[in-house]
Amino acid sequence: MSVVRHAIITGTGHAVPSRLVTNDELSASLGEDIRPFVEETLGIHQRFWCTSEESTATLAVAAARRALLAAGLSPLDVQLIIIATDTPEFISPPTASVVQGELGALRAGTFDLNAGCAGFVTALDTAWKFIRADARYQRVLVVGAYAMSKFLDVQDKKTVTIFADGAGAAVVEASDRAGVLASELFADGTMCAGMGVFAGGTRTPITHEILDDGYQNHLRFVQKYPASVNEEGWPRIVRSVLGRIGRSERDVDHWMWTQVNRSSIAAVMATLGEPMSKAHTVMGQWGYTGSACLPMALDDAKAKGLLKDGDLMVFTGSGAGLAMGCVAMTWRDTR
Numbered sequence: 001m002s003v004v005r006h007a008i009i010t011g012t013g014h015a016v017p018s019r020l021v022t023n024d025e026l027s028a029s030l031g032e033d034i035r036p037f038v039e040e041t042l043g044i045h046q047r048f049w050c051t052s053e054e055s056t057a058t059l060a061v062a063a064a065r066r067a068l069l070a071a072g073l074s075p076l077d078v079q080l081i082i083i084a085t086d087t088p089e090f091i092s093p094p095t096a097s098v099v100q101g102e103l104g105a106l107r108a109g110t111f112d113l114n115a116g117c118a119g120f121v122t123a124l125d126t127a128w129k130f131i132r133a134d135a136r137y138q139r140v141l142v143v144g145a146y147a148m149s150k151f152l153d154v155q156d157k158k159t160v161t162i163f164a165d166g167a168g169a170a171v172v173e174a175s176d177r178a179g180v181l182a183s184e185l186f187a188d189g190t191m192c193a194g195m196g197v198f199a200g201g202t203r204t205p206i207t208h209e210i211l212d213d214g215y216q217n218h219l220r221f222v223q224k225y226p227a228s229v230n231e232e233g234w235p236r237i238v239r240s241v242l243g244r245i246g247r248s249e250r251d252v253d254h255w256m257w258t259q260v261n262r263s264s265i266a267a268v269m270a271t272l273g274e275p276m277s278k279a280h281t282v283m284g285q286w287g288y289t290g291s292a293c294l295p296m297a298l299d300d301a302k303a304k305g306l307l308k309d310g311d312l313m314v315f316t317g318s319g320a321g322l323a324m325g326c327v328a329m330t331w332r333d334t335r
Contacts, residue, residue, distance in 0.1 A: 004132070005131055005132050005135070005174050005175075006131075006132075006174070006175045006176065006177055006178050006179050006180070007127065007128040007131040007132065007140075007172050007173065007174060007175065007179050007180045008172070008173060008175040008177060008179030008180075008329075008330075008332040008334070009170045009171065009172055009173075009179065009298075009329075009331075009332070010070075010071040010072075010073075010171050010172075010173045010332075010334045011067045011068060011069070011070035011071025011072070011073070011170070011171040011334075012066075012067050012070060012168070012169065012170050012171075012295065012298055012299040012302055013062075013063045013064065013065065013066025013067035013068075013069070013070060013168070013169045013299055014063050014066070014166065014167060014168045014169070014292070014295065014296040014299040014300070015059045015060075015062035015063040015066070015166065015167045016048040016059070016164075016165065016166045016286060017048050017049060017050040017051065017054045017058075017059060017147075017165050017166070018048070018051055018054065019048060019049045019050065019051050020046060020047075020048055021046065021047050021048065021049050021164075022045075022046050023035050023038055023039060023044070023045060023046065023161075026038075026160060026161055029154065029155075030155070030157050030160070030161075032157075034157065034161050037161075038161045038162075041261070041262075041263050042161075042162065042260070042261050042262060042263070042283065042288075043261070043262025043263070043281060043283050043284055044161070044162065044283050044284065044287050044288065045284045045285065046284075046285065046286075046287065047163070047164030047165075047286060047287025047288075048164055048165055048166065048286060048287070049149035049164065049165055050147050050149055050150060050165045054147070054165075055089055055147055055150075056085055056087050056088060056089050056095055056145045056146065056147040056167075057089040057095055057098040057099055057102065057145070059145050059146075059147065059165065059166060059167035059292075060083060060085075060095065060099045060143045060145035060167045060169070061099055061102045061103060062167065063143060063145070063167035063168055063169040063292075063295075064081075064099060064103055064141055064143055064167075064169045065103070066169065066299075067141065067143075067169035067170060067171050067299075068103075068141070068171060070171075071139075071171040071173070071334075073139065073171060075103040075104045075105035075106075075108075076104070076105065076106070076107050077139055078105050078107070078108045078139050078140070078141045078171075079107065079108055079109065079136060079137045079138060079139055079140065080108055080109050080110070080127070080130060080137055080139075080140040080141070081096050081099060081100050081103075081105060081108045081109070081110045081111075081140075081141045081143070082096065082110075082111060082112075082113055082123045082126060082127060082140065082141070082142050082143070083095045083096040083099060083110075083111075083112050083113065083123075083143050083145060084112075084113045084114075084115065084119030084120050084122065084123040084142070084143065084144045084145070084291045085112065085113075085114065085119060085144070085145045085146060085291055086114050086116050086117075086119065086146075086290065086291065086319075086320070087145075087146055087147045087148050087150065087151065087290070088112060088114075091200070091201075094110060094111060094112040095112050095145070096110035096111055096112050097110050099143065105141070108141070113126065115185075115291075115319075115321065115323045115325065116290070116291070116318075116319035116320040116321045116323045117258055117260070117290045117291055117293070117317055117318060117319020117320065117323075118185075118258075118291075118317040118318050118319055118321070118323040118324050118325040119144055119290070119291030119317070119319075120142070120144035120168065120291050120292070120293075120294045120295050120315075120317060121183075121294065121315050121316065121317040121325035121326060121327050122185060122317075122323070122325045123142045123143075123144070124142055124170065124172065124180070124183075124315070124327050125180075125183040125185065125325060125327055127140035127142050127172040128172065128179075128180040128183070128327075131172065131173075131174045135174075137174070138173060138174045139171060139172070139173045139174070140171075140172045140173075141169065141170075141171055141172075142169065142170050142171075142172055142295070143167060143168070143169040143170075143295070144167065144168050144169075144290075144291040144292040144293070144294065144295045144296075145166075145167040145291065145292055146164075146165055146166060146167065146289045146290035146291050146292040146293075147165045148163040148164070148165065148219060148290060149163065149164065149165050151197045151217070151218055151219045152218060152219055153214065153218040153219075153220075156218065156219075156220070158221050159218075159219050159220070159221065162260065162287065162288045163219065163287065163288055163290070164286055164287030164288055164289050165289060165292075166286055166289035166292045166293075166296055167289075167292045167295075167296075168289075168292045168293070168294065168295025168296035168297075168298065168299055169295060169299075170295050170298065175332070177330075177332055178330050179329050179330055179331075179332055180327060180328075180329040181245045181328045181329055181330060182241045182242075182244045182245045182327075182328050183241065183325070183326065183327045183328070184237055184240055184241050184325070184326050185323075185324070185325045185326075186233070186237055186323075186324040186325070187321055187322060187323050187324065188321075188322045189321065189322075191223075191225070191229075191321070191322040192320070192321055192322070193222055193223065194221070194222055194223040194224075194225055194320070194322070195219070195220065195221050195222060195223075195225070195320045196219070196220070196222075196320050197216075197217065197218065197219050197220075198216045198220070199216035199217040200217060204216055225322070227264065227267075229318070229322065230258070230261075230264050230268065230318060231264060231267050231268055231271065233318065233324055234257065234268045234316050234318070234324075235268060235271050235272055237316060237324060237325075237326045238272070238314055238316055238326055238328075240326075241314070241326045241327070241328050242314070242328060245328060247312065247328070249272045249273060249274055250273075250274075251312055252274070252278065252312050252313070252314050253278065253308075253311035253312050253313065253331075254278060254280060254301065254306070254307065254311060254312075254313045254314070254331075255269065255274065255278050255279045255280075255313075255314055255316075256279075256280060256294050256297050256298060256301075256313060256314065256315045256316070257279060257281075257316050257317075258293060258294070258316065258317045258318050258319065259281060259282055259283040259286075259288055259289070259293035259294075259296075259297060260283070260288045260293075261283075262281055262283060262284075265279050265281065266279075280297050280300070280301045280306065281297070282296055282297045282300050290319065291317070291319075293317075294315050294317055298315075307331045307333070308331070308333065309331065309332060309333035310330060310331070310332075311330070311331040312328065312329075312330060312331075313328070313329050313330075313331055314326065314327070314328050315327045315328075315329075
């Protein structure tokens with residue numbers, strides 16, 4: 001009789017770059033007061049951007065080291081590293097290879113995963129399934145890393161006020177106790193042209209003309225995503241996941257949502273009939289950090305003592321693609 005292998009998170013960590021960018025600074029550079037919308041609607045009060053010496057990999061390595069320390073592990077204890085990012089260190093080689101080398105995690109396999117801002121949830125789901133499927137994988141290091149400031153047009157108010165850099169990491173380990181319980185992924189590729197950095201790949205390589213024009217090599221909102229994408233999509237996917245484990249919204253202790261818009265989170269929590277006190281948010285201090293925002297929020301909640309053994313948590317991420325993912329899990333205190 002086979003024994004079901006579960007997966008739990010045993011260590012978390014995060015990192016932000018060194019350059020603090022305030023709303024006052026952006027208001028001055030853009031020539032208008034951005035604070036009413038950015039602070040009151042989005043909930044963003046500041047953000048951190050990389051310097052020329054900082055990058056996706058440097059942030060990922062720093063967050064990974066903190067997560068490994070929290071789990072009481074060395075890099076050589078890890079069998080797999082998954083980096084979730086859509087701001088890779090290079091087109092090739094993979095960012096995960098860079099991170100593995102910097103950490104000295106030379107017993108670990110590696111790969112990058114790009115699901116946009118749903119990347120961490122997708123990577124957590126993938127780590128869980130590796131652990132369940134193959135006994136060789138006892139410990140998987142999952143990192144969401146984001147350095148979108150490298151692709152911002154500093155005069156584009158629609159992007160420069162929102163996007164920030166950071167990394168969050170989680171050590172996922174095999175356990176005889178239930179941790180990750182259920183997951184679901186959703187995508188709608190008909191919306192892929194709505195937002196992105198559209199130059200630098202094989203369809204539109206970087207040329208002098210592209211650089212001189214300055215449009216496609218920077219992050220752009222081309223078409224506005226309707227509010228319903230998240231405000232209807234998030235409740236639908238979480239109810240589907242919770243239904244498969246026989247739980248309801250009332251059973252959830254902590255909701256972790258993509259940290260792009262506090263007003264959208266409030267609207268979804270109202271739809272679910274849940275208080276905002278259950279939704280941990282970090283965009284106020286760190287801005288929107290894409291695939292890194294969920295593990296950063298998790299690490300922040302853990303550091304503040306908000307998580308108790310047995311708490312039911314639901315992570316939901318969504319972003320460009322359109323890609324969306326949801327994972328429900330039981331938090332385990334491993335101290």
